[in-house]
Amino acid sequence: MEQAISTKEMASKWGTSSLLGTSNYKTLKGEKLGYQTAIMHLAPASLSGKNTCQSASDGCASACLNTSGLGCTSTSQNARINRTKFFFEDQQNFMLRLKKEIESKINSAERRGMTPAFRLNGTSDIKWEKVKFDDGFGVTQNIFEYFPDVQFYDYTKVPNRGKTPEPNYSLTYSRSENNDRFVADAMEDGQNIAVVFGKGEVPDKWTGPRGLTWPVLDGDYTDLRFLDKPKRVVGLSAKGKGAFDTSGFVLYGNGVLDMTKLDQYKNRALRDPSIIGQRKIGNDTFVPIQSKVNKKTASATAELLRQSGRRARVVEHKPTIGGRKKTAFAVYTPGVFARNNSGAKVALIRRSDRIRSYQRN
Numbered sequence: 078m079e080q081a082i083s084t085k086e087m088a089s090k091w092g093t094s095s096l097l098g099t100s101n102y103k104t105l106k107g108e109k110l111g112y113q114t115a116i117m118h119l120a121p122a123s124l125s126g127k128n129t130c131q132s133a134s135d136g137c138a139s140a141c142l143n144t145s146g147l148g149c150t151s152t153s154q155n156a157r158i159n160r161t162k163f164f165f166e167d168q169q170n171f172m173l174r175l176k177k178e179i180e181s182k183i184n185s186a187e188r189r190g191m192t193p194a195f196r197l198n199g200t201s202d203i204k205w206e207k208v209k210f211d212d213g214f215g216v217t218q219n220i221f222e223y224f225p226d227v228q229f230y231d232y233t234k235v236p237n238r239g240k241t242p243e244p245n246y247s248l249t250y251s252r253s254e255n256n257d258r259f260v261a262d263a264m265e266d267g268q269n270i271a272v273v274f275g276k277g278e279v280p281d282k283w284t285g286p287r288g289l290t291w292p293v294l295d296g297d298y299t300d301l302r303f304l305d306k307p308k309r310v311v312g313l314s315a316k317g318k319g320a321f322d323t324s325g326f327v328l329y330g331n332g333v334l335d336m337t338k339l340d341q342y343k344n345r346a347l348r349d350p351s352i353i354g355q356r357k358i359g360n361d362t363f364v365p366i367q368s369k370v371n372k373k374t375a376s377a378t379a380e381l382l383r384q385s386g387r388r389a390r391v392v393e394h395k396p397t398i399g400g401r402k403k404t405a406f407a408v409y410t411p412g413v414f415a416r417n418n419s420g421a422k423v424a425l426i427r428r429s430d431r432i433r434s435y436q437r438n
């Protein structure tokens with residue numbers, strides 16, 4: 078009979094002593110409602126060298142929750158990378174160990190008089206319903222089938238996984254800057270949608286890409302998504318690097334561009350390490366107000382600016398996203414960054430040689 082790897086062996090072979098964790102501030106809030114949630118954190122996107130998020134956008138990979146809270150320490154980051162390597166290099170033993178940890182968490186929840194719940198994609202987007210493994214007794218099933226009475230849940234950006242790929246697995250579809258079509262499909266199917274908004278900018282209602290308007294609930298209150306009412310938008314506040322997102326993944330103001338907040342956009346772009354600096358175009362100085370977006374999004378933003386009487390340029394740049402250099406586009410409009418003592422302005426101008434071309438409009 079195949080045994081799950083011991084903690085000691087896993088620590089020595091894979092550099093991590095557990096697959097599941099229980100404490101983050103949202104799961105602690107869930108405890109007040111009687112649920113003990115265990116979350117597994119792997120390395121998102123291609124951070125480990127293997128892709129755990131097949132539908133990640135440039136914006137979400139860059140702003141990923143992987144960088145929020147305690148997750149941004151190097152110890153956590155290394156553990157996430159090590160777990161991911163374990164999963165890809167020895168999936169059968171990884172799943173056996175996961176099963177064993179789930180059993181142990183169920184026991185500890187029951188001892189505390191609580192209901193266990195599990196989120197396996199804390200910072201990844203793996204289709205767990207497709208991962209079948211042998212339990213050592215000749216039974217081959219996915220993890221949900223081994224625990225039919227236990228509730229699992231996740232957020233996902235992978236389209237067409239459905240609301241409940243298994244009866245005990247609840248999925249909330251997650252919006253990014255490039256998946257409008259799938260957000261609209263999911264809403265039409267009645268699947269709840271998670272949307273990331275700027276800090277303090279979570280609205281009461283949100284209108285999806287095909288015009289459906291749903292109430293927004295506070296997704297930061299608890300993480301227990303399977304308890305949410307149907308036809309809700311789960312409003313999340315940008316955290317970690319997400320607080321500086323300018324890609325369109327995080328929605329500010331009206332969700333596209335709020336003309337009253339141009340100064341805030343400029344400040345975000347200034348703090349974005351991938352963004353190129355201000356440019357002289359003709360007699361004017363242009364500043365970036367959006368970066369790391371695809372050409373279509375950048376052109377739409379530029380058009381919006383022009384409709385409101387401003388000039389705009391779309392500029393190609395080469396940000397590093399998820400550890401790789403990518404081609405993306407930034408939107409420039411006339412303006413200046415305020416001078417300050419940090420030297421940021423000078424540094425940004427020096428990087429202007431990274432500008433490759435202009436799209437003349």
Ligand code: SF4
Binds near residue numbers: 122130137
């Ligand atoms: S936000 Fe989700 S899909 Fe995007 S990189 Fe992070 S875990 Fe992956």
